[in-house]
Amino acid sequence: MLDIKVTKTTTPKEKPQGPLGFGKIFTDHMFMMNYTEGMGWHDPRVVPFQDISLSPACVVFHYGQEMFEGMKAYRGENGETYLFRPFKNAARANQSNKRLCIPELPEDIFVEGVKAVVEVDKDWIPTEPGTSLYIRPFIIATDAFLGVAPSKTYLYMVILSPSGAYYSEGLAPVGIWIEDDYVRAVKGGIGFTKTGGNYVASLAAQVKAHDGGFSQVLWLDGVERRYIEEVGAMNIFFKIDGKVVTPMLNGSILPGVTRDSVLTLLKSWGIPCEERRISVDELLEAQKNGKLEEVFGTGTAAVISPVGKLRYKDEIMTIGDGGIGPVSQKLYDTITGIQTGKLADPFDWRVEV
């Protein structure tokens, strides 16, 4: 057990009333812990949410040496506080850390830091259906040094944001723009890590998609621009002729916790599914033959996000009848049911704080 020092705020904020949106409101506290070469991780603490002071020369500002995670806390029907598969996030954080030359953060420390601040701010967990407390753990490189080298000091922090449904449309299907010019990642790069660099690489296409009236970008592979990768912050699934397919983990896409949960559930229901390469031509063909039955994105923020239409160059593919498919709906109901304690938890995914 970590010896975590807790300093509570003397000026608690008003809890938000009305729509929460996503990632705009922050709770009263945050977790912090430092890393110093030679000392390791030290000084775990919960402190009032506040601005932090850093040298303008910090490595993170210039070379982007940082990683983040995204997870949620849910309120159970009898007031319990639940996390969903937090050790998966801890393990993935270290996969990112390794690639980004950030020192490993022991998995139990990652999770204890999350639990400590969630415990202090648990009254901030919203209770309306579809809402949750979004958790953002992250590590930044803090050496004040302009040379290009891994930092020797870091800060691990966890901040919390009460959040409504991720999409303003709710579970309503979204329109997705298949980007055929910009690329997000290539094999051997950092596509499988959760790091700011992947997101800044995606902004220009995101702006383009928005200007075209679409809410998200679907990336193609960085070499041939032919094979499906993933959506901005979601993995992607297609139900084609009764079978569910998703791109295999190839090194350039993010190994989503929700993706893994969806594959586990589909297998347990006996629905055939495959992880493999999927070309955009295969989708166009399936849609032409009326076999593209459902398309949905998976990610912590939205859980399951049904896709109603896909744009590729001059083609617009409308999916199914434009509504929410039965597999998408069942996955959403099951995962959110497990997360909030309404359903049994056969895979031991829920962790009580």
Ligand SMILES: *Cc1c(COP(=O)(O)O)cnc(C)c1O
């Ligand atoms: C976080 C993220 C996902 C989804 O991962 P989850 O663990 O399911 O939240 C998918 N793609 C990208 C690029 C991401 O950053």
